[in-house]
Amino acid sequence: MGVFDRVVAMTLPLVPKPVVRRVASPYIAGERMDDLLRIAEGLNRDGYRVAAAMLGEFVTRREESVEAVREYEALLARMSERRIDGYIHVKPTHLGLKLDKSFCLENVRTLLAAASRQGLFVRIDMEDSPCIDDTLDMYYRLRPEFDNVGVVIQARMRRSLADVRELVKVKANVRVCKGIYIEPHSIAFTDPELINRNYALLVEELLGAGSSVAIATHDERLVFEATRTIERLSVSQDRYEFQMLLGVMAPLRALVRGAGHRVRVAVPYGPNWYPYSLRRLRKNPAIAGYVLKSLFKS
Numbered sequence: 001m002g003v004f005d006r007v008v009a010m011t012l013p014l015v016p017k018p019v020v021r022r023v024a025s026p027y028i029a030g031e032r033m034d035d036l037l038r039i040a041e042g043l044n045r046d047g048y049r050v051a052a053a054m055l056g057e058f059v060t061r062r063e064e065s066v067e068a069v070r071e072y073e074a075l076l077a078r079m080s081e082r083r084i085d086g087y088i089h090v091k092p093t094h095l096g097l098k099l100d101k102s103f104c105l106e107n108v109r110t111l112l113a114a115a116s117r118q119g120l121f122v123r124i125d126m127e128d129s130p131c132i133d134d135t136l137d138m139y140y141r142l143r144p145e146f147d148n149v150g151v152v153i154q155a156r157m158r159r160s161l162a163d164v165r166e167l168v169k170v171k172a173n174v175r176v177c178k179g180i181y182i183e184p185h186s187i188a189f190t191d192p193e194l195i196n197r198n199y200a201l202l203v204e205e206l207l208g209a210g211s212s213v214a215i216a217t218h219d220e221r222l223v224f225e226a227t228r229t230i231e232r233l234s235v236s237q238d239r240y241e242f243q244m245l246l247g248v249m250a251p252l253r254a255l256v257r258g259a260g261h262r263v264r265v266a267v268p269y270g271p272n273w274y275p276y277s278l279r280r281l282r283k284n285p286a287i288a289g290y291v292l293k294s295l296f297k298s
């Protein structure tokens with residue numbers, strides 16, 4: 001990211017919300033469930049699976065989590081009714097992790113039971129470092145009760161290799177990502193090269209130990225490393241998939257699918273688009289140009 005892009009990224013919170021909304025629109029299906037279902041059906045037609053999520057995180061009132069559970073239950077029912085090839089993924093802090101851990105656990109359990117009735121899967125996302133222990137603890141408590149639950153490991157975290165070595169013992173279904181949250185050097189790799197080496201190592205550990213792996217990245221070097229590992233270990237197609245975000249690197253996802261791998265696109269929706277949009281825009285190297293163009297349009 002150039003210096004100018006970095007400055008724009010840092011000053012994004014000062015950019016008017018309607019401008020952020022416009023620039024972020026490729027990353028979000030829309031505000032309503034119907035928007036999500038429409039995009040999901042289109043992706044399915046193009047040969048991609050879907051991971052649907054409602055935008056929301058770090059809620060401060062229990063009612064917000066209760067509302068999120070209701071919305072996700074309705075979404076599961078509609079995905080099943082419309083035979084969408086997809087699953088849902090949920091953020092623990094959206095379901096109340098920061099308010100009350102047992103309340104959050106019950107919320108995730110409710111969704112797992114609802115998804116299980118529809119034959120669908122639920123992945124628990126990983127948020128910033130203070131959430132990791134509680135999220136893994138919740139996963140280990142739910143795993144004996146449910147087969148349709150997965151978790152996420154972040155390659156930037158120094159602890160992740162140790163976490164993965166525990167997760168394989170319960171045959172966990174794990175999404176590996178770099179990790180979107182900025183973490184201190186004492187607990188996280190900050191050198192991009194080390195994050196990438198750790199990423200490749202985590203994928204290899206998981207696949208080698210028989211776990212199912214979702215390889216979530218738009219970094220072609222990591223896609224390359226993962227495909228070599230898959231080939232070398234003769235991993236069958238039902239044990240791995242690649243995952244990318246809506247609006248990011250669509251040409252790469254087409255190449256990966258064209259090479260015969262399964263690809264899932266993560267599609268967020270809902271009215272709480274602002275924090276998600278800021279994080280996505282901060283990751284976009286062309287951000288300054290986009291924001292400037294949009295400012296002139298407004």
Ligand SMILES: Cc1cc2nc3c(=O)[nH]c(=O)nc-3n(C[C@H](O)[C@H](O)[C@H](O)COP(=O)(O)OP(=O)(O)OC[C@H]3O[C@@H](n4cnc5c(N)ncnc54)[C@H](O)[C@@H]3O)c2cc1C
Pocket residue numbers: 124125126127152154177178179180181216217218219220243244245247248249265266280281283284285
């Ligand atoms: C399906 C999925 C689920 C995820 N779940 C989690 C999670 O639970 N917890 C978590 O902490 N993180 C999660 N992430 C985010 C992830 O950790 C990374 O921050 C993000 O995917 C960028 O990392 P990358 O591997 O694509 O590599 P990067 O090196 O960041 O990017 C690789 C390439 O993709 C391009 N790119 C990346 N982002 C953008 C963008 N917004 N716009 C345009 N180009 C872009 C860059 O130009 C670069 O060339 C998830 C990502 C995906 C794809």
